[in-house]
């Protein structure tokens with residue numbers, strides 16, 4: 001982690017917190033989320049598979065797409081209490097836009113468990129795109145997050161600047177606006193996004 005990048009995230013978060021305070025919203029920590037902080041739902045899609053292996057690196061040697069680091073923290077719906085032991089399932093298309101729907105390798109699929117501080121992180125490659133009718137879906141990663149006492153979240157994240165967001169009915173919806181993530185390019189050339197997850201009590 002580049003400390004400059006970390007500082008940039010903190011600065012961005014501070015600016016957003018101020019704007020939220022001016023709007024009179026209830027919680028100060030809302031980056032990427034509804035005014036109440038809870039992460040919004042998105043469609044599950046047809047490619048979910050249960051029981052992906054627990055791993056923090058989904059990269060496949062030789063595959064396409066820039067290396068992407070995803071990190072974040074899982075919180076309860078008071079917006080500040082981190083949740084340890086949450087199950088974060090992620091899945092995505094490979095660099096060609098294809099999902100691994102059958103192999104025992106569970107390529108570009110992972111299960112993660114949030115740490116004591118609620119944090120999770122994984123490395124992958126930037127997902128490719130696939131057609132939905134005649135329109136490419138924007139690059140995205142699917143999430144399903146399960147934690148005791150909370151409603152299971154099914155959602156997706158998108159990436160700022162993706163030209164296919166505007167025509168995609170899910171990515172362009174108001175509910176998804178906060179899940180279009182800012183992409184930071186590190187000195188190493190790797191890409192970094194932050195996605196904090198705020199669950200709702202069951």
Ligand SMILES: [Fe+2]
Nearest residue numbers: 045093140142
């Ligand atoms: Fe998808």
